[in-house]
Amino acid sequence: xxxxxxxxxxxxxxxxxxxxxxxxxxxxxxxxxxxxxxxxxxxxxxxxxxxxxxxxxxxxxxxxxxxxxxxxxxxxxxxxxxxxxxxxxxxxxxxxxxxxxxxxxxxxxxxxxxxxxxxxxxxxxxxxxxxxxxxxxxxxxxxxxxxxxxxxxxxxxxxxxxxxxxxxxxxxxxxxxxxxxxxxxxxxxxxxxxxxxxxxxxxxxxxxxxxxxxxxxxxxxxxxxxxxxxxxxxxxxxxxxxxxxxxxxxxxxxxxxxxxxxxxxxxxxxxxxxxxxxxxxxxxxxxxxxxxxxxxxxxxxxxxxxx
Amino acid sequence: xxxxxxxxxxxxxxxxxxxxxxxxxxxxxxxxxxxxxxxxxxxxxxxxxxxxxxxxxxxxxxxxxxxxxxxxxxxxxxxxxxxxxxxxxxxxxxxxxxxxxxxxxxxxxxxxxxxxxxxxxxxxxxxxxxxxxxxxxxxxxxxxxxxxxxxxxxxxxxxxxxxxxxxxxxxxxxxxxxxxxxxxxxxxxxxxxxxxxxxxxxxxxxxxxxxxxxxxxxxxxxxxxxxxxxxxxxxxxxxxxxxxxxxxxxxxxxxxxxxxxxxxxxxxxxxxxxxxxxxxxxxxxxxxxxxxxxxxxxxxxxxxxxxxxxxxxxxxxxxxxxxxxxxxxxxxxxxxxxxxxxxxxxxxxxxxxxxxxxxxxxxxxxxxxxxxxx
Numbered sequence: 001x002x003x004x005x006x007x008x009x010x011x012x013x014x015x016x017x018x019x020x021x022x023x024x025x026x027x028x029x030x031x032x033x034x035x036x037x038x039x040x041x042x043x044x045x046x047x048x049x050x051x052x053x054x055x056x057x058x059x060x061x062x063x064x065x066x067x068x069x070x071x072x073x074x075x076x077x078x079x080x081x082x083x084x085x086x087x088x089x090x091x092x093x094x095x096x097x098x099x100x101x102x103x104x105x106x107x108x109x110x111x112x113x114x115x116x117x118x119x120x121x122x123x124x125x126x127x128x129x130x131x132x133x134x135x136x137x138x139x140x141x142x143x144x145x146x147x148x149x150x151x152x153x154x155x156x157x158x159x160x161x162x163x164x165x166x167x168x169x170x171x172x173x174x175x176x177x178x179x180x181x182x183x184x185x186x187x188x189x190x191x192x193x194x195x196x197x198x199x200x201x202x203x204x205x206x207x208x209x210x211x212x213x214x215x216x217x218x219x220x221x222x223x224x225x226x227x228x229x230x231x232x233x234x235x236x237x238x239x240x241x242x243x244x245x246x247x248x249x250x251x252x253x254x255x256x257x258x259x260x261x262x263x264x265x266x267x268x269x270x271x272x273x274x275x276x277x278x279x280x281x282x283x284x285x286x287x288x289x290x291x292x293x294x295x296x297x298x299x300x301x302x303x304x305x306x307x
Numbered sequence: 308x309x310x311x312x313x314x315x316x317x318x319x320x321x322x323x324x325x326x327x328x329x330x331x332x333x334x335x336x337x338x339x340x341x342x343x344x345x346x347x348x349x350x351x352x353x354x355x356x357x358x359x360x361x362x363x364x365x366x367x368x369x370x371x372x373x374x375x376x377x378x379x380x381x382x383x384x385x386x387x388x389x390x391x392x393x394x395x396x397x398x399x400x401x402x403x404x405x406x407x408x409x410x411x412x413x414x415x416x417x418x419x420x421x422x423x424x425x426x427x428x429x430x431x432x433x434x435x436x437x438x439x440x441x442x443x444x445x446x447x448x449x450x451x452x453x454x455x456x457x458x459x460x461x462x463x464x465x466x467x468x469x470x471x472x473x474x475x476x477x478x479x480x481x482x483x484x485x486x487x488x489x490x491x492x493x494x495x496x497x498x499x500x501x502x503x504x505x506x507x508x509x510x511x512x513x514x515x516x517x518x519x520x521x522x523x524x525x526x527x528x529x530x531x532x533x534x535x536x537x538x539x540x541x542x543x544x545x546x547x548x549x550x551x552x553x554x555x556x557x558x559x560x561x562x563x564x565x566x567x568x569x570x571x572x573x574x575x576x577x578x579x580x581x582x583x584x585x586x587x588x589x590x591x592x593x594x595x596x597x598x599x600x601x602x603x604x605x606x607x608x609x610x611x612x613x614x615x616x617x618x619x620x621x622x623x624x625x626x627x628x629x630x631x632x633x634x635x636x637x638x639x640x641x642x643x644x645x646x647x648x649x650x651x652x653x654x655x656x657x658x659x660x661x662x663x664x665x666x667x668x669x670x671x672x673x674x675x676x677x678x679x680x681x
Contacts, residue, residue: 198390198392200388200389200390200391200392201390201392201393201394201395203354203357203359203386203388203392204386204388204392204393204394204453205394205405206359206379206380207357207358207359207379207380207384207385207386207406208380208405208406208409208453209380209406209409209410210405210409214409219394219396219397222396223395223396
């Protein structure tokens with residue numbers, strides 16, 4: 001059999017390395033970060049998961065003890081306080097930030113003057129870390145330094161705003177600071193979506209006789225459902241993760257009244273030598289985030305398939 | 308049904324004058340088409356009739372009542388938009404009924420009228436769908452249904468067919484024409500498509516840079532264009548503009564045109580018809596002769612003997628473009644490229660000299676300076 005050696009052999013062997021590189025350069029570039037993420041994120045999640053099933057104290061041990069730590073965790077009143085706080089804080093924070101952000105966006109959508117400036121002003125808090133936000137609001141809310149002192153010095157002696165040192169109200173100061181930081185971001189999301197709405201739809205509704213509030217409530221806002229969902233999920237995972245704001249603003253106090261799950265986890269793992277218990281609480285937080293994110297991913301992927 | 312009067316309406320944004328004094332008067336049940344290239348102010352004028360844009364100066368009257376300061380919803384008009392502007396979160400049925408819902412029409416009455424509209428537009432099987440589930444043509448019908456159901460005094464259309472493909476556009480055009488014939492409502496229609504304008508309008512207003520160039524019936528616009536701009540804008544292929552000189556020969560006025568025939572450059576005399584014999588002051592001066600391609604064709608002696616307005620000349624053929632029904636024959640007259648519409652069986656090959664005749668009765672003469680009709 002006579003075959004042409006040129007086409008059979010020499011073509012693939014001509015420049016094997018450069019060809020191979022050309023096809024694989026993308027994979028090569030991504031590989032290191034991929035490996036690092038696998039190890040440091042998912043690897044440590046798995047490790048934490050395992051440790052939560054042991055009786056690890058100051059140092060990790062690896063003998064399997066079942067759900068011992070979880071039973072212990074759910075018997076602790078501090079953990080219950082932390083979870084209740086998460087519910088109160090998360091619920092209020094998400095609700096107020098979305099409502100406020102949405103209203104700000106609608107207001108700015110009326111083509112107000114100096115819109116660019118206002119947008120920056122509202123969005124700017126997002127550029128600050130929660131530590132700074134927390135510290136600033138700690139000063140503002142401190143009865144001896146901030147608002148209360150200011151009103152007293154202006155002559156309003158009976159003014160009292162002591163939420164920061166009131167164990168029933170401390171959790172709401174976290175809501176105030178977090179809303180202050182995030183509502184501008186929600187506003188930016190909504191404003192971008194509002195600008196995407198076809199102006200002819202608004203004209204048509206105008207001709208149909210709908211008032212401005214009707215147009216927003218019945219026609220425009222329902223089309224912004226994806227933005228509502230995105231802001232909900234972004235804010236929800238921020239709420240579950242919140243740690244630094246608590247540390248800076250209330251330190252979890254007074255007492256443990258404003259402690260959040262992340263602070264609980266840190267306290268147990270790194271301060272009280274209860275690595276197993278800390279790991280169990282970390283896994284509970286992971287479960288909370290998963291409960292929010294998985295339905296979101298599911299709906300997103302399903303929509304993409306349909307759409 | 309209503310009359311619409313627009314009196315010296317002006318619109319300016321800052322120092323830019325978008326509309327420079329528009330005067331229009333519409334009878335009951337007329338179909339007005341505002342025709343012009345993009346940026347001529349036609350959509351602005353429509354928005355001003357609808358009340359979506361403020362009027363800088365002048366008055367708009369519906370049924371002899373000034374509506375300058377009347378809210379759009381109280382003007383009793385309905386509008387169909389270019390993007391259809393359907394409410395994406397509502398079903399077809401609710402989209403169509405929304406205007407009635409806002410006007411507090413009872414549910415039973417609303418349903419009856421929506422029912423009528425969807426049946427008239429043949430979309431009753433789509434009533435529970437959302438706009439995203441409809442094709443372009445179906446959305447267009449829903450948009451028309453939304454206007455229809457209100458039974459307005461005046462319908463406004465803002466380039467409603469420009470987002471459809473060619474075939475659907477022709478279908479919907481007929482649909483709109485039928486609708487107008489059935490309802491007899493006054494309609495104002497904005498487009499940049501001269502064929503849409505010709506087929507739909509009872510009168511066309513041609514706009515250019517915020518000024519009306521001509522306001523007349525489609526036939527008048529086509530046959531007696533007011534200026535070279537209108538002549539060039541309406542008709543496809545466009546009107547031929549030929550530089551010519553007015554001359555007098557044997558006591559008859561005519562135009563003299565340069566052309567090439569049998570390999571030689573020479574002038575040809577084309578006599579003007581009787582109604583153009585009174586332009587004696589133009590003798591010896593340059594004019595622009597406007598000739599529609601279909602009035603310029605191969606010579607037929609039989610026809611020439613019957614119609615004195617048909618004038619003969621010979622000319623060398625440059626290029627042939629067969630379109631099936633006719634062959635577009637390119638020739639050169641007075642230094643310009645000119646198109647003649649010739650029967651495919653009477654064409655000559657490029658390079659050969661062919662015998663033509665032109666219907667001077669349908670020719671227009673323009674002043675080369677002012678570009679106005681003589």
